[in-house]
Amino acid sequence: LAKTTQPISMDSYEGQEVNITCSHNNIATNDYITWYQQFPSQGPRFIIQGYKTKVTNEVASLFIPADRKSSTLSLPRVSLSDTAVYYCLVGVILSGSARQLTFGSGTQLTVLP
Amino acid sequence: DVKVTQSSRYLVKRTGEKVFLECVQDMDHENMFWYRQDPGLGLRLIYFSYDVKMKEKGDIPEGYSVSREKKERFSLILESASTNQTSMYLCASRTRTSANNEQFFGPGTRLTVL
Numbered sequence: 001l002a003k004t005t006q007p008i009s010m011d012s013y014e015g016q017e018v019n020i021t022c023s024h025n026n027i028a029t030n031d032y033i034t035w036y037q038q039f040p041s042q043g044p045r046f047i048i049q050g051y052k053t054k055v056t057n058e059v060a061s062l063f064i065p066a067d068r069k070s071s072t073l074s075l076p077r078v079s080l081s082d083t084a085v086y087y088c089l090v091g092v093i094l095s096g097s098a099r100q101l102t103f104g105s106g107t108q109l110t111v112l113p
Numbered sequence: 114d115v116k117v118t119q120s121s122r123y124l125v126k127r128t129g130e131k132v133f134l135e136c137v138q139d140m141d142h143e144n145m146f147w148y149r150q151d152p153g154l155g156l157r158l159i160y161f162s163y164d165v166k167m168k169e170k171g172d173i174p175e176g177y178s179v180s181r182e183k184k185e186r187f188s189l190i191l192e193s194a195s196t197n198q199t200s201m202y203l204c205a206s207r208t209r210t211s212a213n214n215e216q217f218f219g220p221g222t223r224l225t226v227l
């Protein structure tokens with residue numbers, strides 16, 4: 001299983017860019033890297049996914065180096081509403097396969113005014 | 114919008130009871146998942162169903178079983194609840210044809226076993 005490691009918590013101020021890094025040293029060739037956001041009393045919500053290099057969508061960017069042993073979620077200009085737990089997930093879903101999906105333990109991001 | 118609903122937000126049961134947690138999704142998704150979430154441990158996969166009547170064990174299947182008789186419904190069963198199964202349980206679904214691993218999660222059921 002591709003074990004993931006993330007910082008337990010991070011603080012930032014409104015308007016700043018936040019980068020959260022996830023380590024996944026034994027990522028497999030077929031594995032994708034996915035990030036989720038979770039607010040209290042809610043289920044996680046998909047943010048972004050990538051395989052290699054850089055991926056950008058309307059809410060975040062994901063940077064993946066060539067060796068794919070880590071990834072960095074970048075949130076531009078955070079606001080108070082971005083305060084949440086962010087999870088890194090490594091794996092792939094294959095029908096009929098036991099390939100597991102491994103969530104990290106999450107990073108609590110607190111955005112301060 | 115995809116909607117994943119779970120039968121209860123909060124549930125209190127006694128040790129030894131049989132517990133059913135129900136999950137329903139309304140988007141005709143083939144894949145469904147059950148996770149438990151504990152402080153400091155993140156989300157851990159209990160069982161995965163890739164289609165009706167199909168199931169795969171996840172990381173921590175011991176003490177749990179599942180049922181997927183209909184496409185929209187995925188049930189998690191605790192045959193004999195124990196205090197160490199006190200946790201938040203999250204259900205998720207995903208379409209098999211998705212270009213990514215995006216799963217849609219329900220709001221969770223917080224189960225307390227006394």
